[in-house]
Each structure stands twice: as structure tokens, then as C-alpha cells.
Amino acid sequence: MSTSQSTSTIVIGAGVIGAAIAYDLQKRGRSVTLIDRDAPGSGASFGNMASIAVTEFMPVARPSTWKQIPGWMMDPEGPIWVSPRYMPRLIPWFLRFLAASRPSAVRRLEAAGAALCEHALADTQALMREIGIVDQMSNAGCLSLYANEAEFQADRERIDMLDRFGFDYDVLDAPAIRALEREITQKITKAVLLPNNRTVADPQKIVLRLVERFEGFGGVVRRADVTGFERDERITGVRLGAGVLRADEVVLSAGAFTARLSKLLGELMPLETERGYHTQIMAPGIEMAHSIIWPAKAFMVSPTADGIRVGGTVEMAGLDAAPDYRRAKITVRRAREALPNLKVEDFTEWMGHRPAFPDTIPVMSASAKTPGLFYATGHGHLGLTYAATCAHLMGDLITGGQPALDMSPYRIDRF
Numbered sequence: 001m002s003t004s005q006s007t008s009t010i011v012i013g014a015g016v017i018g019a020a021i022a023y024d025l026q027k028r029g030r031s032v033t034l035i036d037r038d039a040p041g042s043g044a045s046f047g048n049m050a051s052i053a054v055t056e057f058m059p060v061a062r063p064s065t066w067k068q069i070p071g072w073m074m075d076p077e078g079p080i081w082v083s084p085r086y087m088p089r090l091i092p093w094f095l096r097f098l099a100a101s102r103p104s105a106v107r108r109l110e111a112a113g114a115a116l117c118e119h120a121l122a123d124t125q126a127l128m129r130e131i132g133i134v135d136q137m138s139n140a141g142c143l144s145l146y147a148n149e150a151e152f153q154a155d156r157e158r159i160d161m162l163d164r165f166g167f168d169y170d171v172l173d174a175p176a177i178r179a180l181e182r183e184i185t186q187k188i189t190k191a192v193l194l195p196n197n198r199t200v201a202d203p204q205k206i207v208l209r210l211v212e213r214f215e216g217f218g219g220v221v222r223r224a225d226v227t228g229f230e231r232d233e234r235i236t237g238v239r240l241g242a243g244v245l246r247a248d249e250v251v252l253s254a255g256a257f258t259a260r261l262s263k264l265l266g267e268l269m270p271l272e273t274e275r276g277y278h279t280q281i282m283a284p285g286i287e288m289a290h291s292i293i294w295p296a297k298a299f300m301v302s303p304t305a306d307g308i309r310v311g312g313t314v315e316m317a318g319l320d321a322a323p324d325y326r327r328a329k330i331t332v333r334r335a336r337e338a339l340p341n342l343k344v345e346d347f348t349e350w351m352g353h354r355p356a357f358p359d360t361i362p363v364m365s366a367s368a369k370t371p372g373l374f375y376a377t378g379h380g381h382l383g384l385t386y387a388a389t390c391a392h393l394m395g396d397l398i399t400g401g402q403p404a405l406d407m408s409p410y411r412i413d414r415f
């Protein structure tokens with residue numbers, strides 16, 4: 001091992017997670033190479049809903065989940081769709097997902113998500129300020145919409161959770177909603193304003209700017225497919241096709257593809273892709289300041305630099321199946337129920353892979369098997385939200401500092 005000043009580190013995956021970690025480590029004096037087979041910010045970090053969503057840490061698996069499972073199999077228009085063809089491969093993940101829905105587990109998992117979200121806004125603001133793009137974050141919050149009292153009560157679990165952890169929100173009536181966003185349909189009678197959620201103008205730009213600043217500090221970016229690893233009693237490098245790149249440390253942050261790489265090192269992890277879609281509408285014909293979610297309809301709308309972005313839904317169909325853009329169209333149809341003046345003429349559609357563990361909590365951890373190897377993945381629906389905080393935590397973990405949080409909930413060997 002070389003000294004800390006000259007320790008060489010490879011970070012695999014130039015999504016928002018890998019780019020933020022590479023930037024943090026390079027600043028701390030590591031000599032970092034960031035490797036991606038694609039251009040930086042081309043994966044899930046390209047097309048997410050641009051939301052710093054500090055209130056959205058509720059674990060997907062809940063005690064109430066059981067009742068919903070039949071719908072996920074039968075209704076391709078539902079909020080979660082499980083491809084029947086993929087179901088057999090999903091069973092081990094799904095069994096862990098059900099285990100995570102036990103009331104005792106849910107409370108613990110909520111706390112692990114809340115601990116990250118408590119830091120997320122301040123950390124993201126500080127990072128964006130540091131890399132010179134803090135003006136690309138809007139100060140307007142997010143509105144959670146309800147057509148009636150029944151819909152509001154159905155979302156009570158989430159609101160109670162915000163109370164338990166002391167996250168701010170305001171309940172609004174119909175006139176107050178219209179005063180904030182006049183395009184929202186009269187059918188919406190109640191909303192919750194989440195004032196500390198934020199929207200960024202273009203999530204990919206955050207990755208690109210992080211990479212630019214990383215290179216400015218002397219970091220190296222390489223475009224290559226990682227196909228294997230070199231190790232003796234610790235990690236010594238990565239294989240890139242026929243070549244090998246040596247390093248003292250390796251951080252695996254390849255998003256939803258991380259499990260394919262960790263398997264090559266004999267470390268299995270129950271990581272799945274929760275596929276999601278967006279529709280980017282370039283000339284929407286409306287203006288909005290806040291992002292909106294409508295929990296009963298399971299979609300989100302965000303005002304971005306290039307118009308309005310509509311997205312959401314979860315599709316469990318694996319890493320290799322072709323996108324099914326019918327899901328994007330369903331989401332747009334629902335968004336138009338909330339925003340009747342939304343024009344959908346000039347648009348693009350996109351599908352991305354959320355890296356998801358069955359308990360909704362990311363892994364930010366040293367390998368349990370290979371010294372010098374670290375993992376940062378599984379940030380699920382909140383990778384953009386968690387990136388800045390994750391980078392600090394990983395930076396401390398890797399360089400022997402004292403992370404600001406107890407890292408035990410995020411360990412790889414919890415599975």
C-alpha cells in the first residue's frame with residue numbers, strides 16, 4: 001500500500017453517486033480514476049425526476065403491502081408492475097422485500113432513510129454551491145395532491161412518518177393550492193406542501209459539473225467496460241477488456257449493474273432494477289414552480305430547464321428487457337388529469353434503472369470479503385437526493401475518517 005497522499009482509487013460508474021464520490025476523494029488527496037463504459041451521467045442519473053426529495057424516504061415495503069401484491073401482477077397500469085416473465089428470477093428479492101415489510105423492520109428502515117434525508121438538502125446545497133451551480137436548484141417545494149379526503153387518509157402513513165421524524169409540511173386547502181399553482185385542476189381539493197423538497201434544472205448537469213471539477217483537481221476519467229477484477233489478499237485492480245488498471249482501492253458504484261460486478265468477486269447482493277420512465281415535454285404550454293406528486297395516481301411532475309418532466313411508476317422486468325413506453329404514456333395520461341392544460345406534442349421518452357435493495361436502504365460500505373473494496377449503490381428512488389451525503393460518508397469511510405452517521409444500517413453484510 002502506498003501512503004494516503006498517493007493512494008490510487010478506482011471508482012466504477014460515473015452516475016451521480018460515483019461522480020460525487022470520485023470528486024470527494026480526489027479533493028481529499030486520493031489519486032482517483034473514474035471509469036464508465038458510457039459518457040458520464042448517461043444512466044439513471046440522466047433522466048430522474050430532478051427532485052431533492054427529502055420527504056420520500058418511506059420504505060417501499062410496508063405492512064400494508066400484502067394487500068397490493070395481486071394488483072401488481074394483474075394490472076399493467078398500476079403503480080408497480082411485475083413482468084410475469086421476470087417473476088421467477090425476482091422471487092428471492094421479493095421474499096426479502098416481504099421480510100422488510102414487518103412492522104419491526106419498517107420502523108428501523110424508516111430511521112435509516114430519515115437519517116440520510118436529514119442531511120440531504122444542506123449537503124446538496126453545499127455541494128452545488130461548491131461546484132458553482134446552486135442557482136440551478138429551485139426554492140419552490142413539492143405539492144402532494146389529493147382529490148378527496150379518502151385519498152388524503154390513504155396517504156396518512158407517510159404524513160405520520162414525517163411527523164415522527166420532524167420533517168416540515170403544510171396542509172393546504174383548494175384556494176391555497178390554486179394560489180401556488182394555478183394550472184392544477186379544480187378536482188384537487190387538498191394538498192400537502194413539502195417546502196424542503198427541491199427541483200434541479202437538469203440532473204445530468206450535476207454529474208457533468210462534478211466530473212469537470214473532479215478533472216480540475218487532477219482526477220482522471222476513463223471510458224471502458226469493467227469486465228473483472230485483480231486481487232491477492234486485497235483488491236489490486238480492475239480488468240478492462242484485455243487490459244488491467246492497478247489501484248490500491250476500488251469503489252463499486254455502477255448503479256443497478258453493481259451486483260453483476262460484485263458477483264465476479266464472490267460477493268452476492270440482492271440488488272434489483274426498479275425500472276422507471278420519464279416523458280420530457282419541451283413545449284408544455286403551462287408554467288409551474290413546484291414539483292407535484294399525486295400519490296393515488298403514482299406519478300410526479302417536475303419543472304425542469306427543458307420544459308416539464310413527467311415520470312414515476314416502477315416496473316420489475318430486469319436489466320435486459322427492452323423499454324415498454326406504454327408505461328410512460330400511462331403516466332402522462334394521469335398527469336393530464338392533474339394539469340388539464342398540459343400540451344403533449346413535442347416530447348421525448350426515456351427509461352432508467354433505479355438500483356434497489358429489497359429494504360429500500362442503500363449500501364454504503366466496505367466489502368465484507370475483499371479488503372480495499374467498497375460499495376455505494378442501491379439508492380433507489382433517492383440517488384440524486386442522497387448523492388452529496390453519500391459522497392461525504394464514503395469519503396470518511398474510505399479515508400479512515402469519522403462518518404457523520406452510524407454506518408451500520410448501510411452495511412453490505414446486513415443481507
Ligand SMILES: Cc1cc2nc3c(=O)[nH]c(=O)nc-3n(C[C@H](O)[C@H](O)[C@H](O)COP(=O)(O)OP(=O)(O)OC[C@H]3O[C@@H](n4cnc5c(N)ncnc54)[C@H](O)[C@@H]3O)c2cc1C
Pocket residue numbers: 012013014015016017018035036037038039040041042043044045046047048049050051052053224225226227253254255256257258261275276277278311312351352353354355376377378379380381382383384385386
Ligand atoms: C424515473 C426515475 C425517476 C427518478 N427520480 C428521482 C428523483 O426525483 N430524485 C432522486 O433523488 N432520485 C431519483 N431517481 C433515482 C436516481 O436517479 C438513482 O438512484 C441514481 O441516479 C442512481 O445513481 P447511480 O450513480 O447509482 O447509477 P447510474 O446513474 O445508473 O450510474 C451507474 C453507471 O455505472 C456504469 N456502469 C455499469 N456497469 C459498468 C461496467 N461494467 N463498467 C463500467 N461502467 C459501468 C453505467 O454506465 C452508469 O453510467 C429516479 C430514477 C428513475 C429511473
